[in-house]
Amino acid sequence: MTAAHWLVKSEPNAYSFADLQRDGSTVWDGVRNNAAALHLKAMKVGDEALFYHSQEGKEIVGIARITRTAFPDPGDPSGRFVAVELAPVKSLPKPVTLADMKAAPALSGMAMIRQSRLSVSPVTKAEWDVILTMAG
DNA sequence: GCCAACGTTGGC
DNA sequence: GCCAACGTTGGC
Numbered sequence: 718m719t720a721a722h723w724l725v726k727s728e729p730n731a732y733s734f735a736d737l738q739r740d741g742s743t744v745w746d747g748v749r750n751n752a753a754a755l756h757l758k759a760m761k762v763g764d765e766a767l768f769y770h771s772q773e774g775k776e777i778v779g780i781a782r783i784t785r786t787a788f789p790d791p792g793d794p795s796g797r798f799v800a801v802e803l804a805p806v807k808s809l810p811k812p813v814t815l816a817d818m819k820a821a822p823a824l825s826g827m828a829m830i831r832q833s834r835l836s837v838s839p840v841t842k843a844e845w846d847v848i849l850t851m852a853g
Numbered sequence: 854g855c856c857a858a859c860g861t862t863g864g865c
Numbered sequence: 866g867c868c869a870a871c872g873t874t875g876g877c
Contacts, residue, residue, distance in 0.1 A: 724877090748873095749860095749873095750860070751860080752860090771876090773877075775875090815876080833857095833858075833874085833876065834857095834860085834875065
């Protein structure tokens with residue numbers, strides 16, 4: 718089974734890719750959305766995720782790797798939601814902006830474009846390859 | 854700052 | 866169990 722691909726969003730004001738690089742790894746918690754939680758639960762160690770900055774930047778800035786599969790979110794009293802752990806892989810030579818992605822026909826079906834509020838979404842291998850090519 | 858999308862809550 | 870009201874997210 719090949720590793721799956723994902724996209725995670727973060728407001729850089731709250732937690733940026735630079736923060737992840739500084740920390741070495743982080744607990745990806747605070748997701749309070751069922752669809753996003755399902756994706757978190759589907760993540761495997763070794764899967765890679767595009768790291769997207771929402772609001773500020775609106776661009777994919779780096780790649781992260783899943784280092785721990787889903788466990789109950791420590792900050793969620795209801796026990797419904799989960800967290801994973803991420804580590805930085807590398808920053809992209811050239812960030813890929815939302816405008817770039819919208820302008821690319823190959824990416825028009827992307828989950829994050831079709832449903833912009835989803836904070837964790839799957840990325841197909843084809844989409845992944847297109848984005849990495851765009852990133853230089 | 855506004856508004857659209859969409860998930861969640863609560864009254865019935 | 867339905868659905869209106871409300872809250873939150875995120876692009877513009």
